[in-house]
Amino acid sequence: MAISNSFTGKLLRRGSADGVRLMSSWFRNVDQAPKDPILGVTEAFLADQSPNKVNVGVGAYRDDNGKPVVLECVREAEKRIAGSQFMEYLPMGGSIKLVEESLKLAYGENSDFIKDKRIAAVQALSGTGACRLFAAFQQRFHPGTQIYIPVPTWSNHHNIWKDAGVPLKTFRYYYPESRGLDFSGLMEDIKNAPNGSFFLLHACAHNPTGVDPTEEQWREISSLIKAKGHFPFFDMAYQGFASGSPERDAKAISIFLEDGHLIGLAQSYAKNMGLYGQRVGCLSVLCEDEKQAVAVKSQLQLISRPMYSNPPLHGALIASTVLGDPELKKLWLEEVKGMADRIIGMRATLRENLEKRGSPLPWQHITDQIGMFCYSGMTPEQVDRLTNEFHIYMTRNGRISMAGINSGNVGYIADAIHQVTKSA
Ligand SMILES: Cc1ncc(COP(=O)(O)O)c(C=O)c1O
Structure with a gap:
């Protein structure tokens, strides 16, 4: 082959004697990664x-x-969108319709926060992507501040915040003897955390324990988090899937909103709409006012742009079609309850x-x-x-x-x- 006469060929033949290494060698010492436990x-x-x-x-x-x-509402939505949509890129922040519907679902149909445009929100790559984007945002604008995660928690929470460079701490959550909530341990750990810490809370259907605080306990948690000036970040991967009612499953969030918190929230349509592989979700941050929300959204987009540019279209179309159509939404509510x-x-x-x-x-x-x-x-x-x-x-x-x-x-x-x- 002509390579032997070329400059590259000469370099290759001289090889490592001249200190020239083949490019394959730089990852020679990479060890096999541990298997994901799940x-x-x-x-x-x-x-x-x-x-x-x-x-x-x-x-x-x-x-x-x-x-x-595959839910019937999803099949019907797919029929409606088949062929009717262009396949251009979504904007950096994703589908505006999906984001609007997601906010209504989590914050309430008639939420003043939505009306006042106080929520910075973008479509995210399902719940994992929403958490990861928030973790990067936290690291960029509040560097060095730890996030407290429950013991135990979904194993990927550890990786997500670690990879984003956020220091991790834990708080007590589960009490093995009662196979229930370690409420006093949890409250003590919230109290003892330095003021202004971040707390990761599962909005409902805590993974892996299936143990959620009662409404009364959520109220106490919310008061203490407020008194300590902590920032609550909710991971809501199972809205509707826990009790069968999306509204009931978002109760913790509504309690925190009533108490005047600013919050971060990850939503996922993997489980409650069965859209696992479509990677549809939403990240939102409730801000003090519209101006702040515009700024926060622009920064979330700035973080996502070099990561994946813009989120995928198809799943967003399905979820927004289901949620945006009264008939399909009714069907979804029945199916998620089922x-x-x-x-x-x-x-x-x-x-x-x-x-x-x-x-x-x-x-x-x-x-x-x-x-x-x-x-x-x-x-x-x-x-x-x-x-x-x-x-x-x-x-x-x-x-x-x-x-x-x-x-x-x-x-x-x-x-x-x-x-x-x-x-x-
Ligand atoms: C607590 C929790 N958060 C987030 C996720 C993320 O799921 P996905 O990225 O598929 O939406 C899961 C899924 O198992 C979960 O249990």
């Missing part, structure tokens, strides 16, 4: 050949036949099945907890036994995705759980 479960599940295998690891909704679901109700029903059936088998352990927390996950209280060793002996896959923290349980497998799962926990 996505790694799916990999192991897929590799298992057993006909009995069950995946209750990943938080994706399945129907009572164990099948993924998903929530199936999960609530499965909680009762799983508990009943465990109790029926004479399990000596208390299982009330299965029905007390809410949302997609049940924090079962099983140890990592018990989870290992479930996987190795019964082909049931979940994260080693004992988190069960209730969405993966159905009438066909609930008996098998209860049996297996009983077998691995009965001598505990």
Whole structure:
């Protein structure tokens, strides 16, 4: 090949003797990254050949036949938008219609904050992207200030704020003995955090525990956060999916708004509209006035522009079509309630099945907890036994995705759980 006569060819032949390195060598020492604790479960599940295998690891909704679901409202929205839309870029801040609908859903249809244009908001790459964008914004404009995240929390929260260069601290949240909220620990940690800290709160259906504060507890949390001058950032990945009512699931937010907080908020349509892979979400920051909101929005766009330029179009069109059409929105509300109700029903059936088998352990927390996950209280060793002996896959923290349980497998799962926990 002509290369041997070329300047490049000569350089290559002289090679490392002259200190010239092939470009492949700079990543020679890169180690394999650790597996993601959640996505790694799916990999192991897929590799298992057993006909009995069950995946209750990943938080994706399945129907009572164990099948993924495309909501009817989404199918109808897709029909309506098919071919009718151009495929140009969205603006940097994403679909204006999607953002408007998202704000109405979270802050209330008749919110004064919306009317007064006090909310800076952009379409985001689902809930993860909204959190990541906020973390970058926090790092840029309030550098060095830590964010407190609950123990435990969705494992990606750690990565998101760490990668954005924000120092992380934790606050107590879950009390293993009661399998419920460590309310006094949580309040103490909020009180002891330096004034003006950031606090990450799950708006509803806390992941992984399924344990949410009561309304009264939210009021106390809100007062204390206000007294301390902390900044609350809400991650709302499950609005509507927890109780079946988007309004009820946004109660914590409305309490904070009533109390006069400025807030940050991540919204996702992955679970409540089943748009997982479409990556549709919204990041909003409630500001003091319109001028500030305009400035904050412009800075959020400035951060997103070099990251991904502008967000994707298709999912935004689906979600905004559903939310913007009264008929489709009504259908969505019914369907999201249907998903929530199936999960609530499965909680009762799983508990009943465990109790029926004479399990000596208390299982009330299965029905007390809410949302997609049940924090079962099983140890990592018990989870290992479930996987190795019964082909049931979940994260080693004992988190069960209730969405993966159905009438066909609930008996098998209860049996297996009983077998691995009965001598505990
Ligand atoms: C608490 C929480 N936040 C955010 C997300 C982000 O999901 P997505 O990026 O798919 O919207 C999830 C998903 O599991 C979650 O549980």
